Amino acid sequence: MDKEFFVIRHRAPIIAACLLLAGIMGFQLRKLEINADFLFMFSPTMQSRVNTEKIEKIFGSNDMLFVLLETQDVLDQATLVRVKNIGQELKKVPGIKNVISLFDTKDIRGENGSMIVEPAVTAIPTTDVERRALRQSLLANELAKEVVVSKDFKVTAMLMSLDLNASKKDIYQAVKNTVQAFPGNEKTLIGGIPAFQTVIIDNIIHDILILLPGALLIILFILYAFFRQMRGIVLPLCVVLLSTIFGMGILPLMGWKMTVLSAILPIMVIAFSNNYGIYLIARYQDLCASSGSLTKKQIAVDVFRVLYKPILFSGITTMVGLLGMLFHAIIPAKQIGVAASIAIGFSLVVSLGGIPAILSMLKLPKKKTRSAGLGSVPLLDSGLHKTAEVVVRRPGMVLLAAAIIAAVGIGSATHVIVDANQENLFGKNHPITTCTRLINRHFGGSQNVSVLFEGDIKDPQLLRLMESYKDTLQKLPGVGQVTSIADIIRIMSKALNDSGTPGYNSIPDTRDAIAQYLELYSMSGSPEDFERLVDFNYEKAQFIVRITNGATPIINTIIRKIDTMRKKDKSIAFVGGWAAMFAELAAVMLKGQIMSIVSALCAIVILVMFMFRSVVAGLLSAIPLVFAIVVGFGTMGAFGIYLDVATALITSIIIGTGVDFTLQFLWRYRSIRQSGMSYGEAIKETYATIGRAIVFNAFCVASGLGVMIFSSIPPLRYFAILFGVLTLACMCGALIVIPALCLVCKPKFLEPIQADNTHS
Secondary structure: OOHHHHHHHOHHHHHHHHHHHHHHHHHHHHHOOEOOOHHHHOOOOOHHHHHHHHHHHHHOOOOOEEEEEEOOOOOOHHHHHHHHHHHHHHOOOOOEEEEEOOOOOEEEEEEOOEEEEEEOOOOOOOOHHHHHHHHHHHHHOOOOEOOOEOOOOOEEEEEEEEOOOOOHHHHHHHHHHHHHHOOOOOEEEEEEHHHHHHHHHHHHHHHHHHHHHHHHHHHHHHHHHHHOOHHHHHHHHHHHHHHHHHHHHHHHHOOOOEOOOOOHHHHHHHHHOOHHHHHHHHHHHHHHHHOOOOOHHHHHHHHHHHHHHHHHHHHHHHHHHHHHHHHOOOHHHHHHHHHHHHHHHHHHHHHHHHHHHHHOOOOOOOOOOHHHOOOOOHHHHHHHHHHHHHHHHOHHHHHHHHHHHHHHHHHHHOOOOEOOOHHHHOOOOOHHHHHHHHHHHHOOOOEEEEEEEEOOOOOHHHHHHHHHHHHHHOOOOOEEEEEOHHHHHHHHHHHHOOOOOOOOOOOOOOHHHHHHHHHHHHHHOOHHHHOOOEOOOOOEEEEEEEEOOOOHHHHHHHHHHHHHHHHHOOOEEEEEOHHHHHHHHHHHHHHHHHHHHHHHHHHHHHHHHHHHOOHHHHHHHHHHHHHHHHHHHHHHHHHOOOEOOOHHHHHHHHHHHHHHHHHHHHHHHHHHHHOOOOHHHHHHHHHHHHHHHHHHHHHHHHHHHHHHHHOOOHHHHHHHHHHHHHHHHHHHHHHHHHHHHHHHHOOHHHOOOOHHHHOO
């Protein structure tokens, strides 16, 4: 059976199969869940994650949830009443392990040789004298100042530590409800990693509900503007809808969940699955306009026969490019690569099988001139014609200009900063960001690096080392509060010794003295007060470095300093914490980015070599992709756009989609050259035919993904902008650089078979 007749003879089963497969995958969507836990982004074998999990197993979760109250004076009676009421209710919330507020943090003082441990606020002051006394007491209390109250007394914090397996979403909602249940004049903000993760879920849902319809409307508008024909709108749109349902169904089928990055997937599929339908409808309209003697079946067969190879190879190379995302360190990125490539494969089947099959059943449209169909955009036709003239007349100058642009891009790319800071997931004016800024400014930092010490934690020498490490680290930019059991022992010394005496505000000289301090504390305080800092047997201690600036370069500087300390001190076992995890993610993200680019490019070069049976063809196909990548990184460097968890995906995606433009151009150009047309005329004819479809395709893809510029998640906005830039660069590479190279180098694989008779 001839290939070109297969989709016509079996059109009913093909159409039914496409609908059935999409229906089956659509049924899977009822199982789709959203996962906003940042831990899901990290490989289970990533060393910082392994270390963090070990630390949390000993000392509990460091996922602190903050409630901030901002007012003119937090010691105002009404404010303190509100803090007390909220704090009491929060202690009843399941999953909250501990609450620290002005009424819970401790005040350690000495009295007649004894150690007295009391809450920092034992009674709410009612007079100015009482408020002044409390203010002085809190300023002198290291466990309160810049822990639960700011130095200017305009912000107070309630800190909640959570059980390891607690539902962050449920706790966040319970905390939010509790705060609302006790209204007041103070401005309230909720922050911390549990708040991050919960609000991100809302943002993902918002993006899906708003951006998906937006992308579909954009595609619909573009199809109408380009084709002005119902079948030219409906058929590609059906491919888009079926492919999107199929692609999204992959996630629950594989047991994967929606994440902040997975929000890209449906919009990607909407943008990319439209490509092949555009080429098919463009060819169909050209045939309808120029071939009055052909029947509807003959036209459908011709559409399939002429385009199935370039579309098939374009689809395969797109899938291979997307599979390059498997080399990314970010787990959701791997999942997006797999799901998107499978969805593209399905869109290939639906496009090549379904569209010609349906076209063969539809009555032919009224015959129109060529300009009335796809070419009904005079400005575009004129632009393509003028561009072709310039390329044909001055190919050398075109290549020189491209080389200069690439050189500038390479120079600018050296300024790209890799930053996996989770704080960038929200806009500058978002309440979460505002809360984070207050935490960083007044309460020692919203992120942390945790250092595990092992040994005799009551050893004075070890405790003094912790104190010296604290002094060293606090001189580094981005380091806020540094807390360890050594701080508690030193504070105890202030309570038990008079100011000016040798033992005041210092670590005792003997282990027995330290043990005695702890024993005295236990008489009026609880040993559980230190459970986040030291284990029960005093063999392991957590040294917590709070971070006021989560930028990856700053975190790397801090971790390098700690690593230097660790090499000289065997008591430092390892380093963990969320800030350390995101810093390591940035490092492996860059490595994965490089591997993804190299592997995808190599795979595509090999595929194109096989397609055209030419090594030169493979190398030629990579040039627009490399050009686009250089332009993309140059743009990031020039405008200060970070390489983060979202923008790191762009190169793999653009490699998968951008090669389509080059393949379509080369395939059409070779076909025209085979007919005996001269080099220059072949270039012009290629521009006049497939050139328009390439421009339309690029516009569709960029516009479809461009809707993400309205995302509520800033990194996805930058993703949309950069993708538009890279798509434009790929299109220019295919329509300008490649033709110029063809004219200058005259690759043999593009020449007519009987070269001697066809050269002009």
